[in-house]
Amino acid sequence: MKPVVGILGTIHNESLREQYHCSLDLYREVIHRFKPDLICGEVHPNGWQKYLNNKQDRGYWGEPASEYWELIFPYCEEQGVEFVPIDWFELDVWNDFDPFMPFPEDNRRELEKQDDEWFKRQMDTWSYGHIPFNSAEFDQITKQKYEWMYEINPTAMNFRWIVRNQIMIQRAKNAIKANPHQKILCVIGADHNYLFHEELKSEQILLQYPL
Numbered sequence: 349m350k351p352v353v354g355i356l357g358t359i360h361n362e363s364l365r366e367q368y369h370c371s372l373d374l375y376r377e378v379i380h381r382f383k384p385d386l387i388c389g390e391v392h393p394n395g396w397q398k399y400l401n402n403k404q405d406r407g408y409w410g411e412p413a414s415e416y417w418e419l420i421f422p423y424c425e426e427q428g429v430e431f432v433p434i435d436w437f438e439l440d441v442w443n444d445f446d447p448f449m450p451f452p453e454d455n456r457r458e459l460e461k462q463d464d465e466w467f468k469r470q471m472d473t474w475s476y477g478h479i480p481f482n483s484a485e486f487d488q489i490t491k492q493k494y495e496w497m498y499e500i501n502p503t504a505m506n507f508r509w510i511v512r513n514q515i516m517i518q519r520a521k522n523a524i525k526a527n528p529h530q531k532i533l534c535v536i537g538a539d540h541n542y543l544f545h546e547e548l549k550s551e552q553i554l555l556q557y558p559l
């Protein structure tokens with residue numbers, strides 16, 4: 349029997365979650381309905397270790413997004429669900445790979461304006477599907493956005509986006525291989541959905557996306 353793997357894309361910002369009708373209560377309902385044995389989450393292994401060492405230690409750079417503190421971690425502890433951190437980044441050099449940083453100020457402002465327009469186009473898809481930002485419509489816009497950013501600065505985006513997602517997805521694949529009889533849910537920022545879907549759909553698993 350093939351492993352069952354789901355993908356749930358989240359929005360990290362609480363005010364945006366409320367604005368676009370994807371509250372933590374909705375995420376909790378979706379997760380509870382899926383009934384995972386294991387959750388792979390967009391959390392850096394170092395951040396996960398910091399949380400395990402001191403669950404009140406918040407405010408450090410690179411900490412997990414708010415939905416992990418307020419929903420995912422408590423849910424795993426309450427339900428006895430294993431958590432596997434799969435994120436990757438290197439904080440000491442992250443800012444050096446800002447894709448707009450090398451450009452003169454006027455160009456940078458224009459690029460930032462275009463980036464804001466891409467974000468608005470992403471948000472405008474919120475009503476598609478049962479879970480906001482878990483849809484083919486959102487994924488199509490998001491993929492186009494990152495292709496545009498790659499054209500602007502391929503070096504920065506290779507570091508910040510391509511390699512990061514390759515490592516995240518491989519860590520998820522490793523967790524799937526190590527737990528072939530468990531039901532696994534990948535909880536990631538919604539921007540990552542299209543890459544996880546593209547990569548995992550060729551695996552020998554029963555992939556559920558959107559949930």
